[in-house]
Amino acid sequence: MTRSHRTHSLGPTTPFVRAAIDAARAVPGFGVDVEATLRWCVEVAQDTPPIATGRTTELWDLLAATAALDVAAGRMLEPHLDALSILQQAGAAQRADRDPLGVAAIRADASSSWGVFAAEAPGARLTARPDGDAWRLEGRKAWCSLAGFLSHALVTATLEDGRRGLFAVALSDPTVTTHAGPWHPRGLTQVVSAPVDFAGTAAVAVGDPEWYLQRPGFAWGGISVAAVWWGAALPFIDLLASAAASERADQLAFAHLGRADAALWAARAALREASALVDRAADPADAPDPRMLAARVRNIVAAAVTAVLTEADAALGPAPLVEADAYPRRVADLHLYLRQHHGERDAARLGRLLAPTGENS
Structure with a gap:
């Protein structure tokens, strides 16, 4: 290092x-x-x-x-x-003797591997209907990453009154059908994100309807994704530093390294500030709007990581993209993962929150 x-x-x-x-x-x-x-x-x-x-x-x-x-x-x-x-x-524990939400009913325990499937897509609709004290899921959920490998998932579904709820399900249930595609990416090839079909699958409600989207943790989880983006960009600094240390390096090599370093340092500062604010959120007086905090941090980190990719492309040229597997795989993986940030649209969402009429827009 x-x-x-x-x-x-x-x-x-x-x-x-x-x-x-x-x-x-x-x-x-x-x-x-x-x-x-x-x-x-x-x-x-x-x-x-x-x-x-x-x-x-x-x-x-x-x-x-x-x-x-x-x-x-x-x-x-x-x-x-x-x-x-x-x-x-939501008050659920991962031990059978402390299971207020009843996730043990779907055979979930400390050995379970979990996904969170909350994306909505045209032509894919998942509904939840009550079945005594339990729930049943019916329909298709899109963009379910690694569903074929995971044991359990938290899944959003539409209730009869149109509200969205969150449900825990066992993906090994025989009423669950996972799909291997369509999935033809150049990055994150092994992290298959494909549809899953549910046919009356037993489910456990997690929180009240709309709780999943309304809780502060929804926004804070988006910052966790940004922390992954940030960490994924760190190895590029080493490569840029090595290029700048070469006998053939010129002022441009130093400039590429300097700009990438400054971008990641600023993103690091945003993540550190955000972590302190999140941990103080138990006191409402110290807690900023979670949506605004997440939008700010994600915009900052996404811009920084995009800048680092651009600097690396310019400084290193085509050789590392064709001479070994690790570098092009990291570039492709990070480019695809960054698409969870929606560029100008996410910047506009932040602006809408900041504008005086933002809450009513």
Whole structure:
């Protein structure tokens, strides 16, 4: 690890994060072997603090460090940790003797691997209907990442009155059909995001209707994704530093490195400030609007990571894209993952929140 890479740490790395990353390095095919990587995710998650419990910096440090090691691994870890945080926020525990939401009914426990399927898409509609004290899910859910590998998922579905609810389901249920496509990406090839069909699947309600979208944790989870983006960009700094140290380096090589460094440093500062604000959110007087905080941080981080990719393209040229697998895979993985940010539309959402009439627009 070079000196410039160390300057971009989210803070002093804790023993927990160091141990987790050391364990990840020992996993054969980490980030490529989905089953092995998910086993690591489940194991490390048991000691990972949920968001907004006083250790948010450590949570985001872990996500960033994982993505610095492998982008796809960060993409796998983030939704699993998000699901556990959601269950914690809803009062669910991952132990059979403390199960207020009844997730043990769908055979969920500490060994479960979780996804969060909340995307909406034309032509795909998932409905939830009551069935005694339980619920049944019927229909199709789009963009279900890794559904063929996960044991459980939190899924949004439409209720009879049109509101959206959140439900926990076992993906091994025989009424669940996962699909392997369509999925023809150039990045995150192993993180298949395809439809899942539910045919009267037993489900457990998590929170009240609309709770999933209205809780502060929905916005805070979006910052967790940004921490993964940020960590995924860190290795480019090392490559730019090596290029600038070459005998053939000129002023442009230094400029590329300097601009990338400044961009990631600014994003680091935004993440650190946000983590402090999230951990103080128990006091309403100290808590900014979670939507505004998330929009600001995600815009800052996405712009910084995009700038780093641009600087790396200009500084390094085509050679690393064709001479080895690791660099082009990281570029493709990060480009695709960044598409969870919607560019000008997300900037417009922030502007709408800031405008005096934003709440009524």
